[in-house]
Amino acid sequence: MNDDELLAGVRDAFDAMDPVPDDVLAAARASIAWRAPDATLAELTRDRGGRAAAAGLRGAAGRVLTFTCPGGEVEIEVSEHGRDRELTGRLVPSAPALVQVRHRDLPPDGITARTEPAGLFCVPRVPAGLVSLVFRLDDGTSIVTSWISL
Template identity: 55%
Template sequence: MNHDDLLSQVRATFQAIDPVPAEVLASARSALAWRRPGAELAELSDDRTGRAAGARGAPARALTFTARDTVIEMEIATAGREHEIAGRLAPPAPAQVHVRHLGLAPDRPATRADRAGQFALTGLPEGLVSLLFRLPDGTSIVTSWIRL
């Protein structure tokens, strides 16, 4: 018996005794689809909860992500079970903004940051989320994952 045969038997045994749940396999495949090897990572550098601007003044979460040359500031507000993200890029730059979320199709929903770097996303469900910014020069920035 060679190594390939042995590994095949071990794999079959584990599949029969303790199979990997379908949702775990789907999550793993989705994670690979979300990879952006050339993207720069913007890591969470500040996370505060305070009062949101506006008439109701409900508590909101203010986050700051820092990449080498870019800062991404965003505010997360909650309305029932849905979340809304409003933010901006500094220095200002237009960009395509894509949401990465296990419960949503890859790159959906999406929006655009305007020339002032401002963007907004609405109707986001609870769960882990990361944002992907595609800049006009062809570079990309992804935020680290956070929980809504």
């Protein structure tokens, strides 16, 4: 028995005894479609979680996330609206861009919005769960945030 035959036997045993769930395989395939190899990665550097509202006030303070990349930042405030989230934020330094929200329950193009001239944006009705944002700047460059659970 050579190495290839041994590995094939081990793979068959795992497939029979502990198969990979279909949703895990679907997520793995989708992640390849979501790749943005030329994009600059903005990693989460600050997460200020929402706090309970003060007595007599409605609602709770939103969660504020800061993603940092070479030459800039993305600041996002997350507000809960039932099962959905509303993302408002800004791109620093400001730049015109198309904002795309990536989520496993959304179509491949996700939800999109445009930044205003000051770099501000708002994306309503984002499902709860793992989310990543892609900013396609008008100069042809892109920024992608790390994945974060909302």
